[in-house]
Amino acid sequence: MKPEDKLKELGLALPEKRAKGGNYISCVRTGNLLFLSGSLSYDVIGKVGDTLTIEEGYEASRQAILFALTTIKEEVGELSKVKKFVKLLGMINTAFDFTGQAKVMNGASDLLVEVFGEEVGTHARTAVGMMLPRGAAVEIDIIVEVE
Numbered sequence: 001m002k003p004e005d006k007l008k009e010l011g012l013a014l015p016e017k018r019a020k021g022g023n024y025i026s027c028v029r030t031g032n033l034l035f036l037s038g039s040l041s042y043d044v045i046g047k048v049g050d051t052l053t054i055e056e057g058y059e060a061s062r063q064a065i066l067f068a069l070t071t072i073k074e075e076v077g078e079l080s081k082v083k084k085f086v087k088l089l090g091m092i093n094t095a096f097d098f099t100g101q102a103k104v105m106n107g108a109s110d111l112l113v114e115v116f117g118e119e120v121g122t123h124a125r126t127a128v129g130m131m132l133p134r135g136a137a138v139e140i141d142i143i144v145e146v147e
Contacts, residue, residue: 003079006115007069014070015063018042021133027075032083032146034075038091038139039068045135049098052137057092057100058107060137065108068142069115081147085112085123089141094129101127108140 007013018040020026028035041060048057073079090105092098105127112121132139 036142040136041138049095057104061107084145086143090127091139093132
């Protein structure tokens with residue numbers, strides 16, 4: 001099943017691309033690797049462990065990964081050209097004493113495996129807490145291998 005069809009089966013749609021917040025491009029391709037600029041959870045704002053629960057953070061990371069998939073599709077034409085998600089850096093807007101960043105990032109990781117399967121969707125990952133632009137709950141930085 002094509003990734004776009006799997007998204008539809010899950011009741012998900014790729015969001016429209018949002019305006020950039022600075023002087024950069026959303027994706028750089030070198031060889032068969034894509035290096036994406038950070039993808040935000042635009043509609044989920046706040047601090048996990050303060051104004052947001054872990055579950056809300058989990059959903060925010062799913063939203064951020066959907067924005068990343070929009071960028072990937074724009075770059076390569078269709079998501080079935082993704083060969084491997086190599087690395088995710090998950091940045092979570094958290095309360096100072098919050099330590100569940102990995103649980104929040106599981107939302108993005110779980111969605112990639114649901115849509116692309118284990119072989120393509122599993123990846124190396126880092127999850128850290130920090131302040132984020134626009135008050136977003138999650139920002140994800142991705143490296144992906146494509147055809």
